[in-house]
Every structure is written in structure tokens, then in C-alpha cells.
Amino acid sequence: MMLQVFSIVTDALGVRYRAIYSQMSQASEDRIMLDPIVIPTLYFVSVVQLVLQALVFVYAYKVTRITGSFQAWTLIIAAFAILTVRSVVSLFMTLSLPADQVSTLIESVGVTTTLVSSVVNLAAGIALFLGFFGLAKRFQAQAKSK
Numbered sequence: 001m002m003l004q005v006f007s008i009v010t011d012a013l014g015v016r017y018r019a020i021y022s023q024m025s026q027a028s029e030d031r032i033m034l035d036p037i038v039i040p041t042l043y044f045v046s047v048v049q050l051v052l053q054a055l056v057f058v059y060a061y062k063v064t065r066i067t068g069s070f071q072a073w074t075l076i077i078a079a080f081a082i083l084t085v086r087s088v089v090s091l092f093m094t095l096s097l098p099a100d101q102v103s104t105l106i107e108s109v110g111v112t113t114t115l116v117s118s119v120v121n122l123a124a125g126i127a128l129f130l131g132f133f134g135l136a137k138r139f140q141a142q143a144k145s146k
Contacts, residue, residue: 038111039102043095045118050087052125057084059132066139 057080064073094102106114 038115039099039106042106042114042118043091045122046087046091046094049118049122049125050084050091052122052129053080053084053087056125056128056132057081059129059136062136063132063139066136066143 057077060077060080064077067073097105
């Protein structure tokens with residue numbers, strides 16, 4: 001299931017990349033345009049973040065199945081689920097925007113700021129995933145030893 005979703009999203013990103021590249025190549029000379037690799041890279045990072053966020057939710061749920069549920073932990077899992085849904089909606093809404101609007105939005109914030117923000121978010125997602133993965137493995141090992 002996850003592989004099918006990833007395949008659909010990467011296909012959409014490929015189509016989106018070609019549309020962005022063709023619009024950028026047709027842009028006027030007086031407007032500063034983003035490097036054609038910036039927007040597809042940001043889309044790729046967004047997809048990786050989304051996959052990591054979904055995996056964090058899965059491992060948080062696994063920990064709940066092993067340890068049991070209590071109110072605070074249930075709220076944490078609900079927050080991960082809501083953040084994952086928000087990321088999916090945000091990605092699809094961004095993909096539906098015309099390339100020039102996405103480019104203008106990135107330029108208004110700043111390319112460097114946008115890229116640094118994406119890298120920091122990706123690092124946080126990796127750290128969170130590794131933390132929950134380790135937590136799930138630790139609780140599974142303890143459950144098997146009992």
C-alpha cells in the first residue's frame with residue numbers, strides 16, 4: 001500500500017517537474033527564476049518527510065499495542081495522525097498550484113530560508129522516526145523476554 005502511494009506521488013512529481021521546467025524555460029528575462037532543481041527537490045523532501053511521519057505514526061501505534069494505552073499516549077498518537085493527514089493535504093494542495101505561484105511563494109520567503117527549513121524539518125523527522133523505531137524494538141525485545 002505504502003509503495004503504491006509512493007509510486008503515485010513520484011509519478012506526480014515527475015509530471016510536476018516537467019511542467020515547472022517548461023514554464024521556467026519560457027519565463028521572461030527580467031524576472032529572476034529559481035533554479036529548475038529547487039522546486040522538485042523541495043517536493044522530494046516533502047514526500048520523504050511525509051513517509052517518515054507516516055512511519056512514526058505506525059511505530060507509535062506499535063508501541064501502544066505492546067505497552068498498552070493511556071490518555072497522554074493516545075493524544076500523542078492522535079497528534080501524529082493529524083500531522084500526517086495535514087502533510088498529505090498540504091503536499092497535494094501545493095502540487096495543484098501552478099508552477100509560477102509556487103516559485104513566487106518560495107522567492108517571497110527566500111530560497112535559502114526555504115531549503116534550510118526543509119533540511120531542518122527532514123532532520124527532525126529522521127530523529128523522530130529513529131527514536132520511535134528504537135522504542136518499538138526495545139519494547140518488543142522486553143515483551144519477548146518475559
